[in-house]
Amino acid sequence: MQLTFHVQGGDFTRAGDAASQVKKTLKLLNIDPGITKRVVVALYEAEVNIVAHACRGVITADIDPEQIRLRLEDEGPGIADIEQAMQRGFSTASPKVREMGFGAGMGLPNILENADRLDIDSVVGKGTTLTITVALQ
Numbered sequence: 639m640q641l642t643f644h645v646q647g648g649d650f651t652r653a654g655d656a657a658s659q660v661k662k663t664l665k666l667l668n669i670d671p672g673i674t675k676r677v678v679v680a681l682y683e684a685e686v687n688i689v690a691h692a693c694r695g696v697i698t699a700d701i702d703p704e705q706i707r708l709r710l711e712d713e714g715p716g717i718a719d720i721e722q723a724m725q726r727g728f729s730t731a732s733p734k735v736r737e738m739g740f741g742a743g744m745g746l747p748n749i750l751e752n753a754d755r756l757d758i759d760s761v762v763g764k765g766t767t768l769t770i771t772v773a774l775q
Contacts, residue, residue, distance in 0.1 A: 639663075639667075640701075641660060641699040642696065642699075643656035643659065643699075644694070645689060645692075645694060645696070645697060647688065647692045648689065650740075652689075653685060654686070656685050657678050657682040660678065660699050661674060663701070664678075669774065673706075676753070677706050677752075677772050679748060679752045680749045680753050681697070681770070683745040683748045683749045684708070684768050685697065686740060687710075687746075688710060690731055690735045692765065693713045694712065694713050695710055695713065695714075696711050696712075697709070697710050703774065704773065705771055705772060706774065707769065707771050708769070708770040708772075709770075710767065710769075711766075715763065716760045716761050716763055717758070717760040720758050723746055724746050724747060724750065726747045749768070752772070753770045753771060755770070756769070756770055756771075
């Protein structure tokens, strides 16, 4: 099963919509609640990163009997130093985003913590692609 979502940068009123829809789908498929929670936390963090940092993005969730694979592709500034971005507390969020309660620098570390595998491909000035995999076994 494949689900696709379009995310608009800066639209915090809809931030989390994709994570919510994936959660509902996983519940309907009777996926283990612990696995569902990990998927939803990782997806929410990644979705908010698109809203906070990029112009727009596309989220694709592939659900099969062995794994859930989330692919998030954004058109944004890219990540100049992925190793630094993975540090807890490191953030490039704007003051406006921080005032709204986002941008604490926990997104990528939380994604990594909840994923069985995280791949990051980023080009400065072009965008970032995250591939998050969570096994169902």
